[in-house]
Amino acid sequence: MIDFQQLKNDLQHTPISHLGGFLIDAVSNKFANYTHGELAQWQQLLDSLPAVDASHIDLKDGVNIGSAADLSSQLSDNQVTQLIDQLKTLHPWRKGPFNLFGIDIDTEWRSDWKWDRLLPSISSLKNRTILDVGCGNGYHCWRMLGEGAKLVLGIDPSQKFLAQFSVMKKYLGQSPVHLLPLGIEDMPQDMENKGFDTVFSMGVLYHRKSPINHLMELKNLLGRKGELVLETLVIDGDENQVLLPKGRYAQMRNVWFIPSARALELWLAKCGFNNIRTVDINQTSLEEQRSTEWMHFHSLENYLDPENINKTIEGYSAPKRAIIVANK
Numbered sequence: 001m002i003d004f005q006q007l008k009n010d011l012q013h014t015p016i017s018h019l020g021g022f023l024i025d026a027v028s029n030k031f032a033n034y035t036h037g038e039l040a041q042w043q044q045l046l047d048s049l050p051a052v053d054a055s056h057i058d059l060k061d062g063v064n065i066g067s068a069a070d071l072s073s074q075l076s077d078n079q080v081t082q083l084i085d086q087l088k089t090l091h092p093w094r095k096g097p098f099n100l101f102g103i104d105i106d107t108e109w110r111s112d113w114k115w116d117r118l119l120p121s122i123s124s125l126k127n128r129t130i131l132d133v134g135c136g137n138g139y140h141c142w143r144m145l146g147e148g149a150k151l152v153l154g155i156d157p158s159q160k161f162l163a164q165f166s167v168m169k170k171y172l173g174q175s176p177v178h179l180l181p182l183g184i185e186d187m188p189q190d191m192e193n194k195g196f197d198t199v200f201s202m203g204v205l206y207h208r209k210s211p212i213n214h215l216m217e218l219k220n221l222l223g224r225k226g227e228l229v230l231e232t233l234v235i236d237g238d239e240n241q242v243l244l245p246k247g248r249y250a251q252m253r254n255v256w257f258i259p260s261a262r263a264l265e266l267w268l269a270k271c272g273f274n275n276i277r278t279v280d281i282n283q284t285s286l287e288e289q290r291s292t293e294w295m296h297f298h299s300l301e302n303y304l305d306p307e308n309i310n311k312t313i314e315g316y317s318a319p320k321r322a323i324i325v326a327n328k
Contacts, residue, residue: 130153152178184204280323
């Protein structure tokens with residue numbers, strides 16, 4: 001499922017070439033310690049996917065691979081139906097959307113909307129080495145490649161996300177984009193400024209018991225003068241406002257700290273970041289996060305007060321997300 005040789009080749013001639021052996025060992029140890037899971041099932045599914053050549057690939061305006069004509073010219077109707085069934089086996093599809101040979105994988109999140117909000121306010125990704133922490137199925141990793149990145153590494157411990165990513169990787173070929181089933185705690189603890197040009201952490205901070213430690217971990221993974229792109233839940237308020245939910249927040253169990261954007265800017269400054277700027281604050285809409293044919297579990301509308309969509313079902317302010325950019 002992971003092409004370690006391609007990973008090593010892509011790392012060559014980058015400032016992070018020294019990570020090759022470390023990352024391979026980390027993934028090997030992670031796989032060795034899995035006592036349960038569905039990796040074998042996902043690998044079997046990937047091996048059974050039909051070979052289809054894509055007539056075109058567009059990663060600039062979305063993740064668009066081939067066309068419906070590619071399927072009709074290369075597969076029978078039964079094979080097309082089987083392919084769609086195989087893709088739906090990987091439900092739930094959270095981040096996206098993807099268009100794979102005309103198959104519209106309409107994911108829970110319109111992750112393209114978030115991308116459109118942040119892209120004008122970050123440094124050009126052209127020829128940069130990028131780390132996407134908590135990348136899910138790697139949707140944004142492909143968009144980073146579409147912006148000209150030299151190498152993109154996504155990390156996320158979910159086996160199913162790895163399988164979803166591997167579907168796209170199969171049809172996109174030898175692209176310098178890799179997803180490893182690791183958490184940030186599995187990454188090197190001392191990069192000595194030999195880190196990534198850009199590090200993304202989107203939708204992760206509020207799941208960490210120690211947000212300051214997370215910010216310091218992100219800083220450690222950046223190269224000298226590297227850029228952090230941080231997206232997370234926020235509340236309204238001044239630099240002293242932080243919400244610590246008593247129980248769940250919007251039905252999420254593991255939400256620890258939700259600061260105001262101004263408080264988060266202060267945290268980043270105390271961690272040694274500079275050029276800190278909040279570039280977007282946006283309340284998540286029912287159009288941006290919702291149930292679909294490809295993710296038919298409960299979604300945002302089930303987590304809000306039915307009498308007031310500006311409140312969560314627990315009575316907190318509805319989810320609002322900020323994008324903050326900072327430099328090491």
